[in-house]
Amino acid sequence: MSISQRINEIQESIPQHVKLVAVSKTKPNKDIMEAYEGGYRIFGENKPQELVQKYTDLPKDIQWHFIGHLQTNKVKYIAPFVSLIHAVDSIKLLKEINKQAKKNNRTIDCLLQFHIAAEQTKFGLTLEEAQEIVNSDDFKLLENIQITGVMGMATFTPDKTQVKKEFTNLKSIFEELKLKNFPLSTCFKEISMGMSGDYKIAIETGSTMIRVGSTIFGARELFKK
Ligand SMILES: *Cc1c(COP(=O)(O)O)cnc(C)c1O
Numbered sequence: 171m172s173i174s175q176r177i178n179e180i181q182e183s184i185p186q187h188v189k190l191v192a193v194s195k196t197k198p199n200k201d202i203m204e205a206y207e208g209g210y211r212i213f214g215e216n217k218p219q220e221l222v223q224k225y226t227d228l229p230k231d232i233q234w235h236f237i238g239h240l241q242t243n244k245v246k247y248i249a250p251f252v253s254l255i256h257a258v259d260s261i262k263l264l265k266e267i268n269k270q271a272k273k274n275n276r277t278i279d280c281l282l283q284f285h286i287a288a289e290q291t292k293f294g295l296t297l298e299e300a301q302e303i304v305n306s307d308d309f310k311l312l313e314n315i316q317i318t319g320v321m322g323m324a325t326f327t328p329d330k331t332q333v334k335k336e337f338t339n340l341k342s343i344f345e346e347l348k349l350k351n352f353p354l355s356t357c358f359k360e361i362s363m364g365m366s367g368d369y370k371i372a373i374e375t376g377s378t379m380i381r382v383g384s385t386i387f388g389a390r391e392l393f394k395k
Contacts, residue, residue: 173201174208176386184380188373191235193365193383195220196390199227205386206232214256214381218244225251237381239293242266250274256321256362256381257283259295261303264315271314278314281321281362284343286336288325297343304351317352319360319378320344324368333368337375344376 171179180190193214194202202213206229215221216238225234225248233253240248240255242263248255249270258264258280271278282303285294295303303309304317322340324333344361352358364372364380372380384390 172208173204173386174210177205177208177210180382180385184369184373188377189360189379191237191362191379191381192386193237193381194224194387195238195383197387199224201387202228202232212253214383218247221252222247235381245270246273249276249278252278254318255280257281257293259283259293261306261308264303264312265308268312268315276314277316279316279318279357281319281360282317282347284320284322284340286322286324286340286343288327288332288336294322297346300343300347301351304347316357317355318357319362320347321360321362323365324363324372326367330371334371334375337363337368337372337377341376 177192184190189212191212191214192205192210195216202224211231212233212235214235214237215224221234221236234251235254235256236248236252237256239257240263245266255267255278264280267278267280282300283294285296320340320343324336327333340363341361348358360378361376362379362381363377366382366385369380369382
């Protein structure tokens with residue numbers, strides 16, 4: 171099956187309101203162009219340098235999502251063009267994104283990343299930390315960012331019950347923030363959860379955006395993970 175056939179197959183199997191981000195990290199431009207020629211426009215990358223290179227080389231109507239951990243000193247490279255930053259987990263990073271967005275005369279959409287997995291190594295906030303950020307005076311001054319929702323990664327495990335529990339937790343974090351912190355926002359609506367191995371469970375538990383790499387583009391080489 172070709173790359174665009176695999177994208178079509180996923181799109182046909184998911185509800186219309188769920189957005190598919192094709193995660194093209196480590197994959198060559200020709201793979202992205204194959205998806206592009208099939209009509210696909212939303213791609214996810216997790217390394218600033220790789221993203222900038224692909225942005226430079228590829229058609230300008232691609233919507234690039236940054237899905238990885240972003241260091242503050244790298245924000246400036248992607249700020250001119252990135253369409254959504256998925257994994258924001260500090261006020262320091264938000265302030266830098268705001269500063270660079272302002273320099274580029276634009277507003278950048280961001281998702282707050284939550285730590286929902288049992289694994290220690292994954293980044294992300296607790297609900298309390300997120301509320302502290304969005305209630306802070308610093309946050310209220312940020313005019314060039316827009317928080318459009320939440321993002322999280324479940325534990326890498328075959329235990330579907332556990333994965334479902336973690337996604338359900340993210341869904342309730344989203345509902346709580348929406349009710350208490352973004353009651354009037356029409357933009358706060360995305361729940362980015364679900365990858366190749368768990369997107370079906372994620373959709374069952376309320377995902378609005380799935381990030382799928384290997385099911386579309388094939389396995390990545392491990393050393394480039
Ligand atoms: C790599 C990656 C994905 C895609 O993973 P697959 O298992 O290949 O679908 C999704 N989200 C994030 C944050 C990633 O780093």
